[in-house]
Amino acid sequence: MNYDIIIIGAGIVGCSIARELSSYNGSVVVLEKENDVSVGTTKANSGIAHAGFDAKVGTLKAKFNVLGNKMMPSLSNDLDFPFKQNGAIVLGFEEESLEILKDLLNRGIVSGVERLKIISKDEILKLEPNVNPNVKYGLLAPTSGIVSPYEMAIAYVENASSNGVRFDFNSEVIRIERDKNEYVVTTASNKTYVGKVIINCAGVYSDKIHSLASNKKSPFTVISRKGEYCLLDKMYGDMASHTLFQTPSKLGKGVLVTPTTHGNLLVGPNAQDEVDNANVDTTIEGLKEIWDKASLTMPNLPKRGVITQFAGLRSHLKESDDFIIGFDNELIGFYDVAGIESPGLTAAPAIAKHVSKEVATYLNLGINLHFNPIRKAIPQISALPNEVREKLIKENPLYGHIICRCEVVSEGEIVEAIHRVPGAKDLDGIKRRTRAGMGRCQMGFCTPKIMEILARELHEDIDEITKNGHHSYMVEKR
Amino acid sequence: MINHDLVIVGGGPAGLAAAIGAYESGIKDILIIEREEHLGGILNQCIHNGFGLHTFKEELTGPEYASRYINKVLEYKIPYKLNTTVIDLNGDKVITALNESDGLLLIQAKAIVLACGCRERPRGAINIAGSRCSGIYSAGTAQKLVNIDGLKVGKEVVILGSGDIGLIMARRMTFEGAKVKAVVELMSYSSGLNRNIVQCLNDFDIPLYFSHTVIEIKGKDRLEKVKIAKVDEHLNPILDTAFEIECDTLLLSVGLLPENELARNYDVNLSKTTNGAIVNENMMTSKEGIFECGNVLHVHDLVDYVSEESYLAGKMAAKYLNGELNLKSKVLTVNPTNGIRYTVPQLINIDDNYSPIQFKMRVSNVFKNVEIRLLVDDEVIFKKYKQIVTPGEMETLNIKEDLVKKIKQGSKIEITLFRRS
Ligand SMILES: Cc1cc2nc3c(=O)[nH]c(=O)nc-3n(C[C@H](O)[C@H](O)[C@H](O)COP(=O)(O)OP(=O)(O)OC[C@H]3O[C@@H](n4cnc5c(N)ncnc54)[C@H](O)[C@@H]3O)c2cc1C
Ligand SMILES: Cc1cc2nc3c(=O)[nH]c(=O)nc-3n(C[C@H](O)[C@H](O)[C@H](O)COP(=O)(O)OP(=O)(O)OC[C@H]3O[C@@H](n4cnc5c(N)ncnc54)[C@H](O)[C@@H]3O)c2cc1C
Numbered sequence: 001m002n003y004d005i006i007i008i009g010a011g012i013v014g015c016s017i018a019r020e021l022s023s024y025n026g027s028v029v030v031l032e033k034e035n036d037v038s039v040g041t042t043k044a045n046s047g048i049a050h051a052g053f054d055a056k057v058g059t060l061k062a063k064f065n066v067l068g069n070k071m072m073p074s075l076s077n078d079l080d081f082p083f084k085q086n087g088a089i090v091l092g093f094e095e096e097s098l099e100i101l102k103d104l105l106n107r108g109i110v111s112g113v114e115r116l117k118i119i120s121k122d123e124i125l126k127l128e129p130n131v132n133p134n135v136k137y138g139l140l141a142p143t144s145g146i147v148s149p150y151e152m153a154i155a156y157v158e159n160a161s162s163n164g165v166r167f168d169f170n171s172e173v174i175r176i177e178r179d180k181n182e183y184v185v186t187t188a189s190n191k192t193y194v195g196k197v198i199i200n201c202a203g204v205y206s207d208k209i210h211s212l213a214s215n216k217k218s219p220f221t222v223i224s225r226k227g228e229y230c231l232l233d234k235m236y237g238d239m240a241s242h243t244l245f246q247t248p249s250k251l252g253k254g255v256l257v258t259p260t261t262h263g264n265l266l267v268g269p270n271a272q273d274e275v276d277n278a279n280v281d282t283t284i285e286g287l288k289e290i291w292d293k294a295s296l297t298m299p300n301l302p303k304r305g306v307i308t309q310f311a312g313l314r315s316h317l318k319e320s321d322d323f324i325i326g327f328d329n330e331l332i333g334f335y336d337v338a339g340i341e342s343p344g345l346t347a348a349p350a351i352a353k354h355v356s357k358e359v360a361t362y363l364n365l366g367i368n369l370h371f372n373p374i375r376k377a378i379p380q381i382s383a384l385p386n387e388v389r390e391k392l393i394k395e396n397p398l399y400g401h402i403i404c405r406c407e408v409v410s411e412g413e414i415v416e417a418i419h420r421v422p423g424a425k426d427l428d429g430i431k432r433r434t435r436a437g438m439g440r441c442q443m444g445f446c447t448p449k450i451m452e453i454l455a456r457e458l459h460e461d462i463d464e465i466t467k468n469g470h471h472s473y474m475v476e477k478r
Numbered sequence: 479m480i481n482h483d484l485v486i487v488g489g490g491p492a493g494l495a496a497a498i499g500a501y502e503s504g505i506k507d508i509l510i511i512e513r514e515e516h517l518g519g520i521l522n523q524c525i526h527n528g529f530g531l532h533t534f535k536e537e538l539t540g541p542e543y544a545s546r547y548i549n550k551v552l553e554y555k556i557p558y559k560l561n562t563t564v565i566d567l568n569g570d571k572v573i574t575a576l577n578e579s580d581g582l583l584l585i586q587a588k589a590i591v592l593a594c595g596c597r598e599r600p601r602g603a604i605n606i607a608g609s610r611c612s613g614i615y616s617a618g619t620a621q622k623l624v625n626i627d628g629l630k631v632g633k634e635v636v637i638l639g640s641g642d643i644g645l646i647m648a649r650r651m652t653f654e655g656a657k658v659k660a661v662v663e664l665m666s667y668s669s670g671l672n673r674n675i676v677q678c679l680n681d682f683d684i685p686l687y688f689s690h691t692v693i694e695i696k697g698k699d700r701l702e703k704v705k706i707a708k709v710d711e712h713l714n715p716i717l718d719t720a721f722e723i724e725c726d727t728l729l730l731s732v733g734l735l736p737e738n739e740l741a742r743n744y745d746v747n748l749s750k751t752t753n754g755a756i757v758n759e760n761m762m763t764s765k766e767g768i769f770e771c772g773n774v775l776h777v778h779d780l781v782d783y784v785s786e787e788s789y790l791a792g793k794m795a796a797k798y799l800n801g802e803l804n805l806k807s808k809v810l811t812v813n814p815t816n817g818i819r820y821t822v823p824q825l826i827n828i829d830d831n832y833s834p835i836q837f838k839m840r841v842s843n844v845f846k847n848v849e850i851r852l853l854v855d856d857e858v859i860f861k862k863y864k865q866i867v868t869p870g871e872m873e874t875l876n877i878k879e880d881l882v883k884k885i886k887q888g889s890k891i892e893i894t895l896f897r898r899s
Pocket of ligand 1: 012031209
């Protein structure tokens with residue numbers, strides 16, 4: 001198949017670029033090696049829409065972070081994904097912290113972050129009564145927010161798809177060849193795609209993709225750096241209302257404690273260099289480390305409140321501390337979006353605008369007059385007023401059948417998640433789209449029912465249902 | 479809005495017995511709400527026998543036991559709604575429920591019995607590091623897949639937790655042709671019934687590792703192996719004792735969580751120890767007219783006790799509806815001390831109608847040669863000798879009316895373990 005643009009990787013970067021490109025006239029395909037969107041780094045991070053005071057002044061990180069943060073409110077409105085501007089506080093526990101906080105404040109001001117302010121211990125404890133009373137100073141950043149990263153990516157993808165972008169899953173790119181003025185991309189299942197431009201959004205694999213195309217060592221090397229988290233029950237979600245960072249010190253960057261958009265409490269991450277790009281296992285030492293560090297922020301964190309742990313990989317570049325965004329100097333029509341570590345999630349909307357404009361100009365693409373920027377989320381029975389619930393169930397009785405007890409998710413929501421394009425194909429896909437299985441019992445109760453619904457709606461046998469694609473089967477072959 | 483005198487949330491053994499208790503005490507306007515397709519609760523997936531020894535003096539399977547109560551409910555023509563989930567409780571006992579045929583149901587109740595049962599604790603709650611591959615199930619989920627859906631969950635199995643559900647699943651998986659390679663237990667004792675250890679593990683030569691735990695999970699797509707280590711006296715893993723077992727399935731039987739969302743949102747006072755409501759001897763919670771019983775109140779090991787407790791809750795709800803409960807009496811707290819972890823009820827009312835009280839309780843550790851004592855104002859008014867008590871087996875004290883009379887306004891009540899040397 002021939003396309004104007006082939007995007008490799010369906011993380012937040014690939015998904016947001018795909019959607020922005022769909023506002024131009026051009027054919028776009030996204031190739032993703034996994035069974036779903038947002039299963040790489042984009043599903044496992046802090047989910048903070050950073051204000052932008054952290055990145056060094058003048059870097060791409062700072063520029064796109066601040067721009068992306070400003071886009072978040074209206075974008076979350078258009079695409080209907082969970083976002084809340086809850087503000088952040090960087091907590092200082094030492095006298096020396098004040099100087100560092102002032103530095104951050106100044107950096108932020110120069111980069112264009114608004115309303116930053118140093119606050120006192122009393123002000124902090126008034127805003128956040130559960131914070132360690134030994135806190136001395138804080139930097140308040142009211143423009144910081146929280147976002148559900150995988151729902152943001154899914155929203156982007158559904159919108160891109162309705163505007164004509166094609167998504168192919170289980171399509172690992174293993175070969176990239178140059179044929180005349182085009183690239184021929186081959187996947188592990190031996191399908192080929194021909195495109196004029198390749199956009200490399202492969203996250204921790206972006207150096208590998210680059211060298212597939214260039215046939216030599218990539219000019220940049222990704223060091224994947226693992227970050228681990230603990231997620232707490234919603235019962236404890238209100239222990240913090242702001243995102244609480246620790247002041248960076250000799251001991252490192254510290255960990256954060258933050259509420260999530262769904263009202264849980266999230267604690268983490270640490271930072272461990274990891275050689276294996278596919279290894280997102282949590283570790284005994286790592287989980288202990290984040291817990292110990294988080295206890296500095298909040299001494300009363302309830303360990304029994306933890307419902308799950310996870311880890312994600314930062315794609316840190318060996319050669320540079322900044323994002324790499326742009327056409328390669330040697331490879332014609334090959335565009336890298338690499339080294340997109342934090343604040344990559346926040347920056348993605350702004351990066352996508354920038355990249356799509358550059359690529360559209362390069363290919364001379366016109367504006368897509370049919371582009372519709374609006375996408376609606378799946379209705380959530382748990383969050384709706386009674387009148388709307390009644391109407392919805394009347395139209396589709398499946399909305400009256402509750403499947404997930406912890407998060408109160410109905411069969412209607414699950415069926416819709418399966419039939420959206422691109423839809424959920426496995427248990428984790430249902431989870432990210434509907435929250436069924438994300439609560440207190442972590443799918444203990446609803447697993448059998450969701451397996452049944454998936455099999456029925458996808459016309460598959462129940463023994464073909466997986467947790468997250470590949471060979472992650474749930475039950476034995478019959 | 480529809481009206482009912484008594485609404486029972488949950489149609490498991492607790493809800494069924496509560497309905498029968500209320501009916502036999504004269505309440506006819508009852509509605510049972512159950513979210514599954516059948517009445518019977520968790521018993522429907524417990525196809526092994528061993529139920530009802532206490533009540534019926536015979537060994538029934540879970541579904542057989544449940545059907546005795548379901549038949550009574552049918553005989554009494556007590557109305558129930560299936561496939562209906564209660565999602566909220568608010569206002570003055572207004573229930574919000576959903577199902578496919580009625581859509582949204584708003585029900586004004588005069589009294590409510592919460593009999594919602596419990597859920598299993600997930601892997602995350604016990605902080606096991608490693609991969610998040612498939613093949614890790616809570617034991618009850620696996621039980622449902624195997625017993626109800628007729629599926630095979632795996633070939634080589636490790637089970638974490640030697641509670642009854644874990645033990646029963648060890649045998650069940652063996653019957654299904656799987657190899658159960660180990661049952662691993664954090665504590666130095668099992669919280670399951672002794673008969674289950676014998677019948678489910680020993681009879682099949684399944685090794686049981688006490689004072690061990692699973693510390694890491696490995697596997698790319700599906701589980702490949704688990705790492706197990708011995709724990710020290712503080713239950714912390716001793717890393718250099720670690721060894722690996724290859725398996726494709728890990729079943730977790732690591733505790734149950736009473737399902738108290740409705741109660742919590744309704745500001746019912748909950749106990750940090752049981753995670754259930756704090757109730758008085760009438761099974762009434764801190765909210766007038768809201769009763770709780772069964773596994774949502776505290777985790778029981780025998781369903782017979784669930785039925786007994788819930789029958790009482792139904793009866794008391796009826797008394798409440800008939801205006802026969804004294805709501806103004808003085809409330810006393812029962813203090814569990816010295817090895818008693820909790821008691822149910824946690825509170826008792828003192829009025830002039832003395833009736834017998836049954837205290838249920840769990841101990842915090844294994845103790846031998848002990849007396850469970852009830853003290854009123856530091857005087858032992860009742861004691862029961864036990865050769866051994868374990869956290870896995872619920873203990874009861876039945877206090878007769880004449881002894882209950884010794885409890886006066888302002889009395890100090892204590893239930894304690896006394897060690898005979
Ligand atoms: C611990 C941690 C915390 C973070 N916290 C924040 C935060 O709070 N705020 C913030 O703004 N940012 C944060 N980030 C950064 C943010 O998560 C990332 O910048 C962002 O998710 C990167 O998205 P991506 O699309 O580049 O990568 P990914 O989501 O990893 O997407 C890359 C995709 O490419 C696919 N792929 C790879 N190779 C191939 C191939 N050969 N063929 C086909 N497909 C392929 C992968 O399967 C994957 O789906 C954090 C990151 C980490 C690790
Ligand atoms: C594997 C296993 C083995 C066991 N073995 C034995 C044994 O050998 N002998 C023995 O005596 N006991 C045994 N038991 C214990 C016994 O089954 C339980 O004690 C008993 O089922 C608890 O009854 P319950 O009614 O409190 O809870 P459940 O049986 O869990 O019933 C609660 C019901 O409430 C419904 N519900 C909850 N919330 C709502 C809502 N919001 N709206 C509508 N409906 C709702 C649920 O769907 C459920 O049907 C075993 C249990 C298990 C899991």
